[in-house]
Amino acid sequence: MRFMMIVKGTTDSEAGVMPSQELLEAMLRYNEELAKAGVLLAADGLQASSNGIRISYPNPGEKPKVIDGPFTEAKEIIAGYTLIEVKSREEAIEWAMRMPDPHGNGQGEIELRQIMGAEDLTQNPETLAMEAALREKLEGPKKQ
Amino acid sequence: MTKEAVQRTIDAIWRMESAKLIAGLARIVRDVGLAEDLAQDALVIALEKWPEAGIPDNPGAWLMTTAKRRAIDLIRRSRLREQKYEEVGRGSELYTEQEVDMSLDGEVGDDLLRLIFATCHPALSPEARVALTLRLLCGLTTDEIAHAFLVAESTIAQRIVRAKRTLSAMRVDFEVPAGEELKNRLSTVLEVIYLMFNEGYAATSGGSWLRPLLCQEALRLGRVLAEIASAESEVHGLVALMEMQSSRFKTRVNSEGEPVLLMDQNRALWDQLLIRRGLAALDRAQKLGRPMGAYALQAAITACHAKARNAGDTDWVRISALYEALSRVMPSPIVELNRAVAIAMAFGPAFGLQLVDQLTAMPAMKDYHLLPSVRADLLAKLGRMDEARVEFERAASMTRNARERELLLRRAAECE
Numbered sequence: 001m002r003f004m005m006i007v008k009g010t011t012d013s014e015a016g017v018m019p020s021q022e023l024l025e026a027m028l029r030y031n032e033e034l035a036k037a038g039v040l041l042a043a044d045g046l047q048a049s050s051n052g053i054r055i056s057y058p059n060p061g062e063k064p065k066v067i068d069g070p071f072t073e074a075k076e077i078i079a080g081y082t083l084i085e086v087k088s089r090e091e092a093i094e095w096a097m098r099m100p101d102p103h104g105n106g107q108g109e110i111e112l113r114q115i116m117g118a119e120d121l122t123q124n125p126e127t128l129a130m131e132a133a134l135r136e137k138l139e140g141p142k143k144q
Numbered sequence: 145m146t147k148e149a150v151q152r153t154i155d156a157i158w159r160m161e162s163a164k165l166i167a168g169l170a171r172i173v174r175d176v177g178l179a180e181d182l183a184q185d186a187l188v189i190a191l192e193k194w195p196e197a198g199i200p201d202n203p204g205a206w207l208m209t210t211a212k213r214r215a216i217d218l219i220r221r222s223r224l225r226e227q228k229y230e231e232v233g234r235g236s237e238l239y240t241e242q243e244v245d246m247s248l249d250g251e252v253g254d255d256l257l258r259l260i261f262a263t264c265h266p267a268l269s270p271e272a273r274v275a276l277t278l279r280l281l282c283g284l285t286t287d288e289i290a291h292a293f294l295v296a297e298s299t300i301a302q303r304i305v306r307a308k309r310t311l312s313a314m315r316v317d318f319e320v321p322a323g324e325e326l327k328n329r330l331s332t333v334l335e336v337i338y339l340m341f342n343e344g345y346a347a348t349s350g351g352s353w354l355r356p357l358l359c360q361e362a363l364r365l366g367r368v369l370a371e372i373a374s375a376e377s378e379v380h381g382l383v384a385l386m387e388m389q390s391s392r393f394k395t396r397v398n399s400e401g402e403p404v405l406l407m408d409q410n411r412a413l414w415d416q417l418l419i420r421r422g423l424a425a426l427d428r429a430q431k432l433g434r435p436m437g438a439y440a441l442q443a444a445i446t447a448c449h450a451k452a453r454n455a456g457d458t459d460w461v462r463i464s465a466l467y468e469a470l471s472r473v474m475p476s477p478i479v480e481l482n483r484a485v486a487i488a489m490a491f492g493p494a495f496g497l498q499l500v501d502q503l504t505a506m507p508a509m510k511d512y513h514l515l516p517s518v519r520a521d522l523l524a525k526l527g528r529m530d531e532a533r534v535e536f537e538r539a540a541s542m543t544r545n546a547r548e549r550e551l552l553l554r555r556a557a558e559c560e
Contacts, residue, residue: 032371035367035371036252036253036368036371036372037160037364037368038363038364038365038366038367038368038371039364039367040367041417041421042417083417085360085364086156087156087159087360088152088155088156088159089152090149090152090153090155090156091156091159091160093153093156094153094156094157094160094203095160
């Protein structure tokens with residue numbers, strides 16, 4: 001099963017302040033550890049939200065609203081993510097616990113979210129049936 | 145945390161740490177079986193203590209320290225001690241905790257490499273290699289391995305015990321081989337990983353086409369190997385092949401559990417992340433600048449499919465050329481059959497059929513059900529329906545996979 005470790009934004013990350021050399025090195029070591037354990041799929045840092053764009057749909061059925069960043073509420077902003085493939089929820093938590101405090105200034109926060117996928121759906125007959133129905137819908141036109 | 149939650153966390157920690165633990169211990173005690181026992185002892189102690197005392201901040205280090213102490217006790221007490229001293233010719237006080245510490249804090253990657261070369265040792269049968277590797281390098285339980293292979297737990301347990309005994313009795317050299325020997329031994333390691341992957345990817349018997357656990361473990365192990373043996377291009381070739389094949393995991397079977405042929409799969413559902421990883425791994429293999437090996441070539445073929453947005457965009461001319469190259473590195477009738485398919489796609493079914501008919505005469509192809517299946521498909525494309533039907537039926541009678549048999553019989557019926 002796949003998990004996304006979402007690193008939340010802080011006042012520093014939003015202000016475009018680069019992390020300290022020490023933290024960068026710790027992050028690099030951590031990513032190497034993930035890679036050497038064969039669990040790392042992808043990892044990226046995101047630019048500050050001042051460079052972001054938000055598209056919202058306040059009025060259903062009407063044209064969406066496009067708003068340029070920056071956005072307020074640093075905690076609701078994603079500063080980076082790491083995608084891992086593990087065998088259990090507990091393993092994902094263990095890996096997340098080993099990530100260095102992402103900002104080191106008391107504002108650090110990591111959120112763990114499981115990715116929806118076929119491999120975890122295969123365990124549960126109910127969700128498996130849902131997946132099958134979806135697949136049928138998607139593959140329908142291709143069938144003879 | 146509840147007791148069950150602690151148990152699950154310990155399971156997860158074991159999975160993350162056991163290979164490193166066993167690998168480090170094996171270097172000290174020079175015996176894979178004994179190393180696993182020591183690591184297991186540490187796990188048992190953790191299972192006793194952690195639910196009460198809580199999980200330590202650095203559980204990996206805790207397990208290692210505990211196992212180390214057991215190792216030192218053992219070295220001090222057992223005959224192994226004398227053996228050790230004879231081997232290295234050292235005085236008695238040298239076997240201190242500090243020394244063991246130092247030898248354990250070395251490069252983990254090398255230890256893991258030594259361990260995988262031991263579990264994939266040529267002295268073991270292919271089944272034993274796979275079982276032992278899953279157990280020691282992937283941290284799977286005997287029960288999980290038995291489940292994955294659809295055999296009794298006792299069978300796997302016995303296989304593992306016997307394998308460890310063999311390694312012990314042979315006093316297998318716990319080293320990373322060098323030179324020509326490295327090439328040979330590495331190819332055995334890659335073979336074990338790919339065997340594991342294929343066992344999961346397409347079960348040859350029984351009703352199930354997918355056994356995801358084995359695929360995931362093989363892929364993970366491949367990724368680990370790519371980091372610790374990064375100079376070996378075939379390692380990256382194999383990883384590339386597995387990443388790209390895994391990208392089609394969701395589309396290989398339809399909602400009835402029947403196989404969907406590559407050309408009929410919905411490419412929008414292919415996992416682009418895995419494709420990208422596969423292409424990057426293939427790039428790493430090619431950048432090492434040696435002639436492409438069998439895995440890299442197969443990965444390059446898979447890449448041709450992965451890169452085609454529509455089945456019709458597939459570069460069959462390039463695939464034919466890659467199969468040609470592959471047939472030189474890895475001559476086999478099966479590669480020839482695939483080359484025939486590629487040539488049929490690139491230059492027309494008549495050219496493909498010509499090659500297939502040459503293969504029919506080969507004794508090695510006698511029981512290979514894909515031969516009549518391919519032949520039938522080409523005949524159908526050429527409009528020779530009666531011959532096609534007979535061949536589809538023959539293919540159906542030869543396959544051991546129930547789902548595949550259904551598919552072949554349906555195609556036979558379509559030839560009426």
